[in-house]
Amino acid sequence: MLLTVLLFVVLVAGKGAFFRSENGHWVFGNDHWSVTQGPTHAKPLTYRGKELTGRGAGHYMGMNAKSTLKWTSAGIARKGTNFIDVKLTAAEGSLHWVIFDDLHGAYQYFVNGGLPALGEFRGLWRLDNRTFTHGATAGKEGALPRLPDYARAKKVQDETWEKADGSYITKYDWAGFLREQDVFGVYGEGVGSWFIHAGKDYFNGNHLKQELMIHRESNSGDTVQLNMIHGTHFQATTSDNFPKGKTWGPWLWYLNSGSRADATARAKKELASWPYTWHTDAAYQARGTVRGILTLSDGRPAAGAAVFLGDDRPKQTALGMGSNYYYTGYADATGAFEFKHVRVGTYGLQAWANGGKIGDVPGAIELDSVSVAAGKVTDLGSRVWKVRGKGTVFRVGEFDRKAVGFRYAGGPYQHGLSAKCPATLTWTAGTSKASDWCFAQAAPGSWKVVFEIGDRPANATGAAVLTVSLAGYSGSATTVLVNGKTVGGFSNKNLSSDPGTYRSATTAGEWHQMEYKLEAGALRRGQNVVEFKMTEATRWHGVMWDAVMLEWL
Ligand SMILES: *[C@@H]1O[C@H](CO)[C@@H](O)[C@H](O)[C@H]1NC(C)=O
Numbered sequence: 001m002l003l004t005v006l007l008f009v010v011l012v013a014g015k016g017a018f019f020r021s022e023n024g025h026w027v028f029g030n031d032h033w034s035v036t037q038g039p040t041h042a043k044p045l046t047y048r049g050k051e052l053t054g055r056g057a058g059h060y061m062g063m064n065a066k067s068t069l070k071w072t073s074a075g076i077a078r079k080g081t082n083f084i085d086v087k088l089t090a091a092e093g094s095l096h097w098v099i100f101d102d103l104h105g106a107y108q109y110f111v112n113g114g115l116p117a118l119g120e121f122r123g124l125w126r127l128d129n130r131t132f133t134h135g136a137t138a139g140k141e142g143a144l145p146r147l148p149d150y151a152r153a154k155k156v157q158d159e160t161w162e163k164a165d166g167s168y169i170t171k172y173d174w175a176g177f178l179r180e181q182d183v184f185g186v187y188g189e190g191v192g193s194w195f196i197h198a199g200k201d202y203f204n205g206n207h208l209k210q211e212l213m214i215h216r217e218s219n220s221g222d223t224v225q226l227n228m229i230h231g232t233h234f235q236a237t238t239s240d241n242f243p244k245g246k247t248w249g250p251w252l253w254y255l256n257s258g259s260r261a262d263a264t265a266r267a268k269k270e271l272a273s274w275p276y277t278w279h280t281d282a283a284y285q286a287r288g289t290v291r292g293i294l295t296l297s298d299g300r301p302a303a304g305a306a307v308f309l310g311d312d313r314p315k316q317t318a319l320g321m322g323s324n325y326y327y328t329g330y331a332d333a334t335g336a337f338e339f340k341h342v343r344v345g346t347y348g349l350q351a352w353a354n355g356g357k358i359g360d361v362p363g364a365i366e367l368d369s370v371s372v373a374a375g376k377v378t379d380l381g382s383r384v385w386k387v388r389g390k391g392t393v394f395r396v397g398e399f400d401r402k403a404v405g406f407r408y409a410g411g412p413y414q415h416g417l418s419a420k421c422p423a424t425l426t427w428t429a430g431t432s433k434a435s436d437w438c439f440a441q442a443a444p445g446s447w448k449v450v451f452e453i454g455d456r457p458a459n460a461t462g463a464a465v466l467t468v469s470l471a472g473y474s475g476s477a478t479t480v481l482v483n484g485k486t487v488g489g490f491s492n493k494n495l496s497s498d499p500g501t502y503r504s505a506t507t508a509g510e511w512h513q514m515e516y517k518l519e520a521g522a523l524r525r526g527q528n529v530v531e532f533k534m535t536e537a538t539r540w541h542g543v544m545w546d547a548v549m550l551e552w553l
């Protein structure tokens, strides 16, 4: 009788989180799951009695696609009342698995020790493709392509295959905007494996940072659940140095029965408890608030502006930054914004129009030396964002660094969509709509804006400025002409190319903005024409449009 009771207690209470060395490997987990960690890869992984890696490579961390971190030691770094913090040490830094007694999964974080300057740094699970047949991101859900389908298709560019019916298979169709992901992962047959990043301040880039999330590994057939904590798949040039101690995470690796709804509910809970109180690291806990109000110099509130807290006196674009910690948000209808839980430090603030009521405002406002102190509010007060305001002659689209509003823009990632846009197009101010302009120009040809000029405003000089804002640019050459005369152009010589346009993006790649000044006399009364003549563009390369505007000076 006593024995039965004891046995019952042991079974119900379980052993909780554990770590041990075994045959030159490290084994850790809790009553729900366990994994065997070797010098680089962790596998097998068992969850509720089922092995989940199969012929997949398991869990590992790697830099720049090829080099895998090698763990030289492992042990329990910290013990709480209901968790252990398992630390794996490599020359580049340490990966921690925080294992709570009753958690289905683990929190993970990485502390930089000596990472080289790099573009890509990620952890990943390569799982059993018989179990994990499906995937989900914030923007896409469904069956992953099957390896045998690749074999029957023709490779047409990096990780992209054309099927006999003319459609494409590519991992880039499974990309997403990183900061819009509540949860992403892979699932099937009664089990799901998910990543939930409640805090996102350790990612590189801004609101428009995109990354790969999940895919079928085209070499092996593994189901891949990526965790691109630093990446460049949709960016021009990003190689960052990291200060010692820079910490990515903690994020949650979450296991469940495969229910996305359950994973989403879990993500809500994580968000509500971020920053995590159990992660007692002093620098992680030291955070403050930044707030302020942005008003345009013409008196309008900077309604809905995208607001970004990044490097102070930046040397890189907002999307290109990646060494430190970054915060993204939006102003409300009155131009007011607030960032909570900002790590202590000195930041540079930037804001730019996100369409809507201020969709006619190009460029950005930048504020230097925004200091954040622990437990304090940094109130920037009311700041004026200077705009020109002499009057607009025409505008195609809204300034928001995105192609949204134009034909085919803003949908799920889809390879080859730019091929649907025409080589020649004429847009007429006053009658054409934004949707008559196409999201991408990706073939040699000419796109024209036709517009009428009547009396100019009394306060205007007669000179004008043509603002050309690109949501993305990949290797191509364009000449800009006004009434048949060249006023400028852009090509690889003066813009850095990003892969967005040819990697399935429908919204953005990397933003560029050019201004072409037109002297008085360049425009005439009556009909005028601005022309974008694409002289060179290889297949699927070109520009993704944000907005074009002609203003009086
Ligand atoms: C799973 O991987 C194996 C190789 O390990 C491969 O032969 C098979 O086609 C893959 N299955 C799918 C559905 O892609």
Ligand SMILES: *[C@@H]1O[C@H](CO)[C@@H](O)[C@H](O)[C@H]1NC(C)=O
Residues within 6 Å of the ligand: 388, 389, 390, 391, 457, 458, 459, 460
């Ligand atoms: C210039 O004149 C236009 C049209 O009369 C007016 O809307 C605008 O506010 C003026 N801008 C400035 C900067 O004075």
Ligand SMILES: *[C@@H]1O[C@H](CO)[C@@H](O)[C@H](O)[C@H]1NC(C)=O
Residues within 6 Å of the ligand: 477, 478, 488, 489, 490, 491, 493, 494
């Ligand atoms: C950029 O390159 C284009 C085409 O090569 C050229 O026409 C243009 O003048 C250049 N612009 C600048 C600002 O250098």
